[in-house]
Amino acid sequence: xxxxxxxxxLKQLAHNQQKIQEVFTKNGEEHRADIAKVKKxxxxxxxxxxxxxxxx
Numbered sequence: 001x002x003x004x005x006x007x008x009x010l011k012q013l014a015h016n017q018q019k020i021q022e023v024f025t026k027n028g029e030e031h032r033a034d035i036a037k038v039k040k041x042x043x044x045x046x047x048x049x050x051x052x053x054x055x056x
Contacts, residue, residue: 007050014043 001009017040024033 003050003054007047007054010043010047010050014040014047017043 017036021033021036021040024030024036
């Protein structure tokens with residue numbers, strides 16, 4: 001898997017975590033929603049890091 005594919009997968013995982021967060025919030029599971037939010041941010045940040053490595 002090359003870096004571009006990894007970036008795409010990370011962005012896809014971030015999107016999935018956002019949907020998971022929405023479901024947990026709707027079900028009143030705030031703790032689990034917070035975990036999904038943190039994971040989403042982690043995936044987004046790592047994708048940005050890989051993109052910056054591609055440019056270098």
